[in-house]
Amino acid sequence: MHSADRLARLFLLPLFLFVAAFFLLPMVRLVGVAGSGPNGMAEYVAILTNPRHFATLVATLALSAAVTAATLAIGTVVALFLARNRFWGRPLLVSCLTLPLAFPGVVVGFMVILLAGRQGLLSSLSMGLGMGRWVFAYSMAGLFAGYVYFSLPRVLVTLMAAVEKLDPALEEAARSLGAGRFEVLRDVTLPGIAPALMASGAIAFATAMGAFGTAFTLATRIDVLAMTIYTEFTLNANFATAAALSIALGLITWAVLALSRNLAGGGVAAAG
Amino acid sequence: MKTHRLTFAFQLFVTLLAAAFLMVPAGASILAGFTANYFRGVSSGLTLDWVKQVLALYSDTIWLSIGIALGTLAATLVLAVPAAWALVRRPSRLARIVEEVVTLPVAVPGLALALALILAYGAIREFRMSPAFILTGHVLYTLPFMLRAVMAVLAAVDIRSLEEGAASLGASPLQRFFHVVLPNAKGGILAGALMVVTLSIGEFNLTWMLHTPLTKTLPVGLADSYASMRLEIASAYTLVFFVMIVPLLLALQLFGRTTGSAR
Secondary structure, three states: OHHHHHHHHHHHHHHHHHHHHHHHHHHHHHHHHHOOOOOHHHHHHHHHHOHHHHHHHHHHHHHHHHHHHHHHHHHHHHHHHHHHOOOOOHHHHHHHHHHHHHOOHHHHHHHHHHHHOOOOHHHHHHHHOOOOOOOOOOOHHHHHHHHHHHHHHHHHHHHHHHHHHOOHHHHHHHHHOOOOHHHHHHHHHHHHOHHHHHHHHHHHHHHHHHOOHHHHHHOOOOOOHHHHHHHHHHHOOOHHHHHHHHHHHHHHHHHHHHHHHHHHOOOOOOOO | OOOOHHHHHHHHHHHHHHHHHHHHHHHHHHHHHHEOOOOOOHHHOEOOHHHHHHHHHHHHHHHHHHHHHHHHHHHHHHHHHHHHHHHHHOOOHHHHHHHHHHHHHHHOOHHHHHHHHHHHHOOOHHHHHOHHHHHHHHHHHHHHHHHHHHHHHHHHOOHHHHHHHHHHOOOOHHHHHHHHHHHHHHHHHHHHHHHHHHHHHHOOHHHHHHOOOOOOOHHHHHHHHHHHOOHHHHHHHHHHHHHHHHHHHHHHHHHHHHHOOOO
16 A cells, blocks of 8 residues: 555645645735734734724624524524425525525625615615615625625525434424423424534624625725725735734634534534 | 424514525616616616626626636646545544645635735735736635545545455556546535535635736626626626526535535
């Protein structure tokens, strides 16, 4: 098997060189640039010490947590419904719910504009009903809608697979032992799909933290971390701050994904 | 188990609402792309003018995106498929570390990745100005998907015993790779390829930072049109994007159902 080992090493070499040259080296450079600004090493913790950046961090974390909670709640209801019921049109419904899986953030932003923008559907609907004009696309609420739109299909795919693997006999046993509907849900069903909830929740959270396309389409006025990094880099040419903030952002998303992978026990394929 | 009627009604309501939330804006965008004046509604007439204008204005972005997607696919095939075999055939600490490092770019936001690339290589003008700069970013971002898809299939078919069989018949390692490993990995390669092309065509986070005025991809053009064009043109452009991406997504769905584990 010696020659096979040599071939394997030869096969790994291009991958290693590519990742070293275009990922590891640039990351080292990023860390270097972050520490080379007028504030020196202090820039690394600017996200915590600079009140404006800290406020942005808190807002981004809160938004991501809200998106995760909402997506998981909707996703669980829909996944349980679709996995437990067979009816005419179900495959079509599943397709509709999972098709936007790979819509990029910019397109999702445009969907929010069409839904809740100045010429949006909700705007004309609320006008028609005489309830004033609903326009929330260009605010934190629009961003929230966009991230839920972005993450819902992914979460659904994972949750539906998990619900289908769940043994219905467990729930029946709990019922026959006298547990109520809510108790079965709380004590049997939800713990059963907990790893899937954890995994898809982590991806939804990480995506909402780092996504840039949706925020970019909706407005430059929304203070989330990704927009701050972008403005610092392109408009203010403040490379050190942009680098330091993106390191902080990268550490947060990486930690969330790694944590969920350890808790949920492998098999978590992260998606950008 | 019979579902309670009220529970059923509630679940159905949430499901339909979610489907409407996802599909209605997409439908509105398709309709707007064909409507003469969206503000006045469909009564203003249907037209193909907006689509024609988009093709006249933005066809270079469409071709560039297709080119970069195919280039990304070629690069990920060459880099990831042989490596996936090497990693699966002898699971070790080193193999774990390599897999972990290659997968890292997915966990790091595209913005950070793009900044790092610009800071490291932005000074090399020929590279910075060429589509190869975007290509590099896309390869970095999609590599893990190809690697994982192929590794999952190779692990599922127990490639090691198949290879041992071929080896006992006197096949050299290279022969085994081409005649045993590749045919068995076909499903994973196809699933990975669909994923890579879909992701590359839609990639924006990295691309927006890496592009130059002469290297605009489709999503970059989309962002431009959302910011500066009338709604009908932006919608028609989105429509063109849907025409490109939806067949890929449908293929991914179909394929995911038959192979299951490859995702």
